[in-house]
Amino acid sequence: MITELNRNFSITDNLKFITESHGLNIIYIANDFATAQISLHGAQVLSFRPREEDDLLWVSKKSLFEQDKAIRGGIPLCCPWFGAHPSDSTQPSHGFARLSEWRVISTKKMHNGATRISFELTPSNKTKKYWDNNFVFTLTVTVHKKLTIELNIQNCGDKPITITAALHTYFNISDINNVTIYGLEDSPFIGIPESEENPENKPITINQELDRIYLDHNNDCTITDTGLNRTIRIAKQGSNSTVIWNPWIDKAKRMLDFGDTEYKTMLCVETTNADNDAREILPSLSHTLATTISLDY
Ligand code: BG6
Numbered sequence: 001m002i003t004e005l006n007r008n009f010s011i012t013d014n015l016k017f018i019t020e021s022h023g024l025n026i027i028y029i030a031n032d033f034a035t036a037q038i039s040l041h042g043a044q045v046l047s048f049r050p051r052e053e054d055d056l057l058w059v060s061k062k063s064l065f066e067q068d069k070a071i072r073g074g075i076p077l078c079c080p081w082f083g084a085h086p087s088d089s090t091q092p093s094h095g096f097a098r099l100s101e102w103r104v105i106s107t108k109k110m111h112n113g114a115t116r117i118s119f120e121l122t123p124s125n126k127t128k129k130y131w132d133n134n135f136v137f138t139l140t141v142t143v144h145k146k147l148t149i150e151l152n153i154q155n156c157g158d159k160p161i162t163i164t165a166a167l168h169t170y171f172n173i174s175d176i177n178n179v180t181i182y183g184l185e186d187s188p189f190i191g192i193p194e195s196e197e198n199p200e201n202k203p204i205t206i207n208q209e210l211d212r213i214y215l216d217h218n219n220d221c222t223i224t225d226t227g228l229n230r231t232i233r234i235a236k237q238g239s240n241s242t243v244i245w246n247p248w249i250d251k252a253k254r255m256l257d258f259g260d261t262e263y264k265t266m267l268c269v270e271t272t273n274a275d276n277d278a279r280e281i282l283p284s285l286s287h288t289l290a291t292t293i294s295l296d297y
Contacts, residue, residue, distance in 0.1 A: 001025070009107045014115050022065035027104075029115045029143050036115075036143045039071060043102035043119040043139045046074035048147040048293065056147070056232055056293060058172035058266040062259050070098040072257040073266070077139065077151060078166035080131060082243075082274045086164075094168065096130040097121060097137060105138075114144035133157050146294035153279075154286035162280045166243060166272040167291050169234070174227025176246060176264050180205050183221035184242060187214040190275065206267070209248035213274045217242045221269055222296065231296040234269055238289045241277035243270035 002025060005017040015029050017040075026046070029036040037047040049055050059073030070076055078094035085091035092099060102119040110116055121127070121137040134157040142148040155161050173179050181204040188199050191212035204210075218240050223232040236242075245268040247255065252263040271291040273279050279287045 005104060009104050009117075011107055011109055011115065014109055015107055015117065020065070023067075024065050027117065029117070031109075031115050031143060032113050033145045034143050034147070036141070036147065038117065038141060039065075039074070040104070040119075041065075041067065041101055042071060042076060042098040043121070043141075044071050044074050044076055044098060045141060045147070045149065046071065048143070050145055050295060053230070053295065054228060055172045056295070058170045060258050060262055060266075062257050062262075064257050067101075068099060069257075070094070072255075073170045075149060075170070076166075076168040077137075078164075078168050078270075078272075079137060079151065079153065080133075080135070080161070080163040080165065082164040082166045082272055091130060094166070096127055098168075100124075100127065102139065110142070110144075112144065114142050116140065116142045133159075133161050135161070146292050148290065148292045150288055150290040152286050152288045153281060155281040155283055158283050160280050160282050162278055163287070164273050164275075164278045165289050166270045166274065167289060168243075168268060168270045169291070169293065171223060171232060171267050171269060173223065173225050173265055173267050176206050176267065178225055178227035179267060180224045181221060181244060181267075181269065182224065183219055184214045184217060184244070187217040187242070189214045204244060206246050206248075209246065209251055211245050211247075212243065213272070214242045214244065215276060216240060223267065223269060233294050233296050234271065235292045235294075236271040236290060238287060239271045239273060239277065239291075241272045241274045243272050243274060244268065245270065 025040040027038040063072035076098040079097040136154040138152040140150045189212040
């Protein structure tokens with residue numbers, strides 16, 4: 001399989017496929033602007049490093065790399081539902097996209113030096129166990145100075161479908177005490193911790209478990225990190241909600257694929273269609289959820 005992938009889709013000095021010792025196939029991208037790694041399992045971006053910079057993304061040292069598990073870190077694709085299944089608690093958390101093997105459909109070196117790769121997920125015996133709809137999910141990843149991820153969800157059936165989704169991005173930070181998130185000051189939220197002031201009208205700092213969906217939010221967020229001396233910008237399209245998550249101490253200890261102290265060096269800022277931002281997609285139509293991640297200079 002890896003030989004065939006390289007024969008059909010590698011780009012000399014730019015993009016290649018490698019089977020890692022854990023058994024999953026990883027795509028390595030390098031161009032004049034950045035390097036990136038993407039797992040075919042879940043079409044999950046695991047690393048994005050603009051040249052001369054530390055990784056913007058974080059992957060747990062305890063992550064499992066197994067066919068039927070989600071990788072803990074990078075940008076898991078949560079689709080066609082975010083969080084618990086709306087009616088069936090036996091279904092996997094965050095949908096099946098991150099548990100599935102995606103198919104590469106194209107790779108390209110762009111005129112501006114960017115590298116682009118597209119993946120597709122279509123119904124199979126495995127996906128039918130989870131979701132009996134006719135669909136095409138397409139993911140396009142563009143690596144340049146900025147990283148752009150576009151998830152297109154197409155309804156190929158004859159009935160409307162309703163989805164929730166997330167580009168569940170785990171950011172690499174120096175220390176949770178060093179970061180402030182800007183851009184959500186005016187957004188109402190649900191989740192924990194609750195607050196008497198909602199919206200809180202102030203930038204977010206984290207000193208306890210935080211798991212909130214911010215609603216009516218479609219502008220940029222930034223993460224300022226005084227330890228790494230940088231600001232990450234998260235722009236988005238097709239999204240009117242944002243999830244901020246850090247498990248803090250107790251939840252970190254409860255998760256098998258997450259180190260006990262790793263909550264200090266990660267922070268999730270997720271571009272979502274969550275809660276009242278669920279989308280109905282009519283037959284033959286599609287919805288695109290997209291984010292662009294970059295450093296402010
Ligand atoms: C976040 C949710 O998006 O994902 C949290 O808001 C959840 O509630 C977290 O704990 C991780 O989920 P999972 O399924 O990857 O452990």
